[in-house]
Amino acid sequence: MTDAPAIKAINLVKIYQSGGVPVPAVRGIDMRVESGEFVAIMGPSGSGKSTLVHMLGGLDVRTSGEIWIDGTRADTLSESGWALLRRQKVGFVFQFFNLVANMTVADNVELPALLGGVSPRQARERREYLLGELGLTERAAAAPAQLSGGEQQRVALARALANQPRLLLADEPTGNLDSRNTKDVLRLLSDVHRKGQTIVLVTHDARVASMADRVVSLLDGQIVDDGALPRTRRRPLGTVGDVVELRG
Amino acid sequence: MRLPLLALLAKEPAHGYELKHALEKTFGSAYPSPNIGQIYVTLGRLEKDGYVRAVDVEQSNRPNKKVYYLTAAGREALENWVDEPTEGPRVRDEFFMKLVLAPLTGIADRMALVNRQRRHYLSLMRDLNELAEQTDPGNRVALLLIEGAMLHLQADLDWLERCQEELP
Structure with a gap:
């Protein structure tokens, strides 16, 4: 099934009920993400970005339409069916982390790998690599509550990648980070992407979006733009400074 | 480029190539490096305005080089530049x-x-x-x-x- 797209969504719709009034959040989205692709989803708040990515991860139930993950029809799965699919194939980084409060950082990160069936030694090595890349080696024994928001967010990313999932879904993975920590996250994302990791993330951070192969823009629950970023004329090093000058 | 050149000359007298090199070394590839022609044109204008003066320095088996230094008027222009608030991002877009x-x-x-x-x-x-x-x-x-x-x-x-x- 390696030729199946990592994600296929067909006419996906989500309508929330708010005090008896239907509020459409996602209004008919068709989307296909190939295996190994890195797609960034952008758009104003309220445009449906988070709802879309939550539906793709099975964390929010679609109103109508189809979702296929790695060649498997997913929108018709039960909650436990989704849980199994996620454990096997999907890593998810939430905007608000959802770390297990009474486990250490190290255990939070190792847990998905252990649940996925790898040996404790492999799980530990993967955790050490991920925490190292994110500058969190020193925090391995801490509890989530002892961490800053930025640290928790990076732990959540490490946890999502622990299992080397077929698909990484993330909702604003740099939303709580200062520019230095963002740099660590960007480096890790670019590293795993180079090794073939499929990534779909919601972001308003242009540094993150500019690393993607493709940017999908939403407005009012619909896709208004979808395409690869143009290669700027390859300017010799040094004249990229024109950008700086224009903006100075 | 006028004021940055005055600032560099306030540190020490220099000739055109030294100024070009100093700009490149300080700002790296993030800033478009000026070509030497632009630098000499700017220095010429600064000289005409009385902000810098040039002296010829003899070199063995090469033509003389011009070393520029800051005048009192140049220092004053530089001080005014430093003291002024700088325009923020543009409104015209x-x-x-x-x-x-x-x-x-x-x-x-x-x-x-x-x-x-x-x-x-x-x-x-x-x-x-x-x-x-x-x-x-x-x-x-x-x-x-x-x-x-x-x-x-x-x-x-x-x-x-x-x-x-x-x-x-």
Whole structure:
């Protein structure tokens, strides 16, 4: 099934009920993400970005339409069916982390790998690599509550990648980070992407979006733009400074 | 480039190539390096305005070189420059003019303009990312300049989003 797209969504719709009034959040989205692709989803708040990515991860139930993950029809799965699919194939980084409060950082990160069936030694090595890349080696024994928001967010990313999932879904993975920590996250994302990791993330951070192969823009629950970023004329090093000058 | 050259000359007298080299070394590849012709033209104008003066220094088996130094008037101009507040980001924005005016003429549709501009900003951001990676991590001046450009781009993108929301 390696030729199946990592994600296929067909006419996906989500309508929330708010005090008896239907509020459409996602209004008919068709989307296909190939295996190994890195797609960034952008758009104003309220445009449906988070709802879309939550539906793709099975964390929010679609109103109508189809979702296929790695060649498997997913929108018709039960909650436990989704849980199994996620454990096997999907890593998810939430905007608000959802770390297990009474486990250490190290255990939070190792847990998905252990649940996925790898040996404790492999799980530990993967955790050490991920925490190292994110500058969190020193925090391995801490509890989530002892961490800053930025640290928790990076732990959540490490946890999502622990299992080397077929698909990484993330909702604003740099939303709580200062520019230095963002740099660590960007480096890790670019590293795993180079090794073939499929990534779909919601972001308003242009540094993150500019690393993607493709940017999908939403407005009012619909896709208004979808395409690869143009290669700027390859300017010799040094004249990229024109950008700086224009903006100075 | 006038004031940056005055600032460099306030540190020590120098000839044109030394000034070019000093600018490049300080700002790294983040700033367009001026060509030597521009530098000499600027120095000539500064000399005419009385802000710098040149002395010929003899060199063995090469033509004399001109070494420039700052005059009292030059120092005063430099001090005024430093003391003044500097203009913030521009209010006039060419893209915004297009965005507002083009649809009135029927030449272009706003959504297409916004989408094209977003892709353009993001590809500039990618260039800046690459530039930052290629810049010597010890060159804080160059890295801060790049970071500043990135923050401006982010603001432009956020504003683009607002335009897309507010303009029908």
